[in-house]
Structure formats: structure tokens, C-alpha cells
Amino acid sequence: MTDFRLASVPPATGPLPVTRGAMTLSLADPGPLWSVAPHRGEAAAVSRALQEAIGVSLPGPGRRHAAGGASVQWFGRNLWLVAGVAPPDLPGAAVTDQGDGWVTFDLAGPEGADVMARLIPVDTRPAAMPDQAAIRTELHGMMVAVARTAPDTLRIMGFRSMASTLTRTITEAMERVAAI
Amino acid sequence: MRLTCPHCGERDLREFTYGGAALTRPEGDWSPIWDEYVHLRENPAGRSREFWQHGAGCSAWLVVERDTVTHDIHAVTEAGA
Ligand SMILES: [Zn+2]
Numbered sequence: 001m002t003d004f005r006l007a008s009v010p011p012a013t014g015p016l017p018v019t020r021g022a023m024t025l026s027l028a029d030p031g032p033l034w035s036v037a038p039h040r041g042e043a044a045a046v047s048r049a050l051q052e053a054i055g056v057s058l059p060g061p062g063r064r065h066a067a068g069g070a071s072v073q074w075f076g077r078n079l080w081l082v083a084g085v086a087p088p089d090l091p092g093a094a095v096t097d098q099g100d101g102w103v104t105f106d107l108a109g110p111e112g113a114d115v116m117a118r119l120i121p122v123d124t125r126p127a128a129m130p131d132q133a134a135i136r137t138e139l140h141g142m143m144v145a146v147a148r149t150a151p152d153t154l155r156i157m158g159f160r161s162m163a164s165t166l167t168r169t170i171t172e173a174m175e176r177v178a179a180i
Numbered sequence: 181m182r183l184t185c186p187h188c189g190e191r192d193l194r195e196f197t198y199g200g201a202a203l204t205r206p207e208g209d210w211s212p213i214w215d216e217y218v219h220l221r222e223n224p225a226g227r228s229r230e231f232w233q234h235g236a237g238c239s240a241w242l243v244v245e246r247d248t249v250t251h252d253i254h255a256v257t258e259a260g261a
Contacts, residue, residue, distance in 0.1 A: 077239050137236060
């Protein structure tokens with residue numbers, strides 16, 4: 001019998017990676033994604049189950065936990081995003097596959113906060129947004145998630161269907177910072 | 181205007197959507213109190229209690245106590261908390 005397998009397709013094709021000045025925008029591959037929304041009163045149990053199964057617990061608001069290939073990112077009110085490794089069976093939470101919904105970019109270099117200052121209404125300088133901080137905000141009229149995944153890297157997640165718009169918008173901001 | 185979301189911290193107005201006056205939903209079948217709840221609104225010059233949703237942020241519904249004269253924000257709490 002033929003063994004059919006689903007092949008993943010990158011959410012953005014075209015010019016990536018792009019470098020403008022000191023900054024580089026590239027497509028990141030966080031692996032498979034699931035949203036986890038614990039039922040009322042179940043957050044602590046869900047956090048323990050995740051810690052046991054994939055080695056990462058639920059972080060508090062505005063934070064991200066990563067270990068090995070797995071990460072859990074705060075994704076909104078009572079909502080987290082598990083990436084990289086499948087979560088275990090979680091009877092205390094609503095778990096939804098999000099892998100086809102998002103495009104993930106890495107914005108790397110020393111001027112990430114200057115680029116983001118032209119795009120979102122939140123201060124992303126390291127003092128305000130240290131390593132492993134994670135926020136939800138608005139970029140070009142869209143809901144996005146931004147996390148500092150390394151001291152010089154901001155990971156931006158947006159709607160997969162708007163990947164080329166996001167690429168162009170972020171690239172324009174990089175060009176304007178590079179031109180100063 | 182900036183609102184301090186209990187989850188996200190101080191954020192710009194563009195991330196929020198106004199959700200109307202924060203009223204207490206009446207109980208039971210239709211009565212003149214329901215009519216008032218659905219149709220009648222105060223238009224205060226001064227303190228008001230309103231719903232706002234942090235739609236481009238954490239998605240939480242918030243109750244905001246705001247002064248419509250001075251634009252002061254007195255309190256932001258999570259609705260239903
Ligand atoms: Zn919020």
C-alpha cells in the first residue's frame with residue numbers, strides 16, 4: 001500500500017531572507033503549533049502535565065518557556081501556544097492545531113527595537129522586553145505575537161494568509177531604520 | 181488614550197475596541213428593567229463605567245472606569261473576574 005504523508009509547505013515564499021542595514025528578516029520554522037486553553041481552574045494541572053510530558057510548563061502572562069525543541073508561549077488571556085513538540089493528552093484544556101494558521105519570522109540584529117518602534121505600539125527594547133518575553137499586539141492592522149527568543153532576535157508571528165504583506169511591511173521598516 | 185490591561189500592561193488605544201456601557205444584566209423574564217437595559221443609556225459628563233476589549237492584545241474583556249470630561253482612567257479590571 002502506498003504510504004501517503006503530508007508535506008509541509010512554507011507559509012511565505014519570495015524574497016526571504018532579506019537584509020537591510022544591520023537587520024535580517026528570515027522565515028522561522030517553529031514546527032507544529034497548538035493552542036492550549038485550560039478550562040476554569042485547570043491551569044495548574046495543565047502546566048504540570050506539560051512539564052512532565054514535554055519539559056516546559058505554562059509561563060505567566062508576557063513570558064515564554066523553551067527547552068529542547070519545545071516551547072510554550074503566553075498567547076493571550078488564558079491561552080498558550082505550544083510549539084515544536086506535540087502536547088500530551090490534556091483533559092483539562094481545549095487543544096487546537098494551529099499549524100496552518102501562522103507565519104513566523106525572525107527579525108535578527110542589534111536594531112530590532114528601532115524596527116519594531118515603526119510597526120507596533122509597544123516598547124520592545126531589552127529593558128522593557130527582555131529575553132523570553134512574549135506579547136500580543138497590533139501590526140499593520142493585524143493581531144500578531146512578538147517574542148524575544150534570543151538577546152538579538154525578535155520572533156514575529158502573524159496571519160499565514162498575510163505572509164507577503166507582513167514581509168513587505170517589516171522590510172520597509174527595516175529600510176527606514178537602515179536609512180537613518 | 182492609553183489603558184493599562186491587567187494582562188499586558190499599558191497599551192495604546194488602537195489595540196482596544198469600545199464595548200458599550202458596563203451594565204448589570206437583569207434576571208428573569210421581560211420587564212421594564214429589561215427595556216431600560218437594552219435601550220436606555222446615560223450620557224454622563226464625568227465618571228463612566230464601560231466595557232473595552234483588548235482585541236489586538238490578549239483578547240480580554242475589561243471594565244474601564246473613565247472620566248469623559250478629564251479623560252482620566254480611574255480603574256481597569258477584567259470583566260467577570
Ligand atoms: Zn491585554
